[in-house]
Amino acid sequence: MFNFIMKTSMSKYMQVTGTPHHLVLYSFSALNYPLKFVNNKHINKHNIKSLPSLSSSLMLSARLDSASCCALRQNNGVGIIGGVSVLSTLIFLEKLVLWSSRNGNNNGVPFIVCSDPTLRQEAYTSSCYSNTGLDGFLVSENLRSKRVFLEQGGARCIVMPCHVSHALYGEITLGCGLPFLHVAQCVAMELKEVGFRPLEAGCGVKVGLIASEATLMAGFYQQELHNQGFEVAMPDKATMERIIKPAMKCLKKKDIEGARNLLRVAIQGLLVRAANTVILASDELQCLLPYDDPLVKYCVDPMDALARSAVKWANTAN
Known part of the structure; x- marks a missing residue:
């Protein structure tokens, strides 16, 4: 002892x-x-x-x-x-x-x-x-x-x-x-309190979600966001294969700047699709962007x- x-x-x-x-x-x-x-x-x-x-x-x-x-x-x-x-x-x-x-x-x-x-x-x-x-x-x-x-x-x-x-x-x-x-319940309820307005006519409030393939397939973030009335925008298969997964590989190789650049592309892709904010639900991508990066203000860390x-x-x- x-x-x-x-x-x-x-x-x-x-x-x-x-x-x-x-x-x-x-x-x-x-x-x-x-x-x-x-x-x-x-x-x-x-x-x-x-x-x-x-x-x-x-x-x-x-x-x-x-x-x-x-x-x-x-x-x-x-x-x-x-x-x-x-x-x-x-x-x-x-x-x-x-x-x-x-x-x-x-x-x-x-x-x-x-x-x-x-x-x-x-x-x-x-x-x-x-x-x-x-x-x-x-x-x-x-x-x-x-x-x-x-x-x-x-x-x-x-x-x-x-x-x-x-x-x-x-x-x-x-x-x-x-x-x-439950982490997804916590972040979904906080986003609900913000009072976002839709960025596209005829659509609901859209939230972007970037996560590992395992987390996305589990589906609990999508479910909790839907429960709070949000539409969920996620990277498509091509983005996962060409951007998200390579970003993870960059991190394993200690190529931090390369991972940051790929993450920026993924975030911008969801913002272009009229997402009000983007949830970064990945331990690997947690705190990857520097605090003064212009894209940080559009991102949410569920652990916060x-x-x-x-x-x-x-x-x-x-």
């Missing part, structure tokens, strides 16, 4: 507790100084050099047991199921702390994080097309066990900052008695909506 205190940019201090098979991070002090890698409005993870090694050393694979102690005692604690990308999970934590510290709130939101880097991208993408196979069952069971652990750890609300994991939302939430915020919804819930529960 180990127990130590880690100084972090996400809060003044963070406690790390666990065993070689089990790790939980939770905050217990408010943010009282600027975040280290927030560029005004947007975090640019592609300029971060040190976080991947840090996250790899701290976010250990989790094998959960019911004997774990209750980490949170507050009635507004948020439990966070880490996604495929550990770095994206850390960025979500930054967003959560950033939004919770707005309007002079120095207390922040108490949270617990459970992350398992052994669940690789390949396992998710193969299982999220259809959750009827063995892989889908194993992944949903794994994530559901993390949800149960967070509940036992004192969380009173659950969030999952991973797009593709929401394809298994129904299975993961099975038997859950706590609020479990999820973080704001979690903060809103926590403030209400408190």
Whole structure:
């Protein structure tokens, strides 16, 4: 068993507790100084050099047991199921702390994080097309066990900052008695509150959606947007093959500028089709454009909506 205190940019201090098979991070002090890698409005993870090694050393694979102690005692604690990308999970934590510290709130939101880097991208993408196979069952069971652990750890609300994991939302939430915020619901409801007007006569308000093939095929973003009365514009097959997928490959090759240029083309293509705004529902494309890029004002990061919804819930529960 180990127990130590880690100084972090996400809060003044963070406690790390666990065993070689089990790790939980939770905050217990408010943010009282600027975040280290927030560029005004947007975090640019592609300029971060040190976080991947840090996250790899701290976010250990989790094998959960019911004997774990209750980490949170507050009635507004948020439990966070880490996604495929550990770095994206850390960025979500930054967003959560950033939004919770707005309007002079120095207390922040108490949270617990459970992350398992052994669940690789390949396992998710193969299982999220259809959750009827063995892989889908194993992944949903794994994530559901993390949800149960967070509940036992004192969380009173659950969030999952991973797009593709929401394809298994129904299975993961099975038997859950706590609020479990859905990222697509959060972003769709926020966009509804904006009050967009149609850009084309005779058409409804149109929202662009850029995501990985697995997320698009899962269909939960489209469903939630339709539920709020939006039309959804997505890249066609040619755009996916010639622009979106090559952009992902550029990122793997560390060709950031090449990926940015391709993403700009994809966004402009949806704006030309009269989309009022474009949702970037992809961990890979998250924060890819610099904050001062002219196209940023037309884009929405669903993880910001999820973080704001979690903060809103926590403030209400408190």
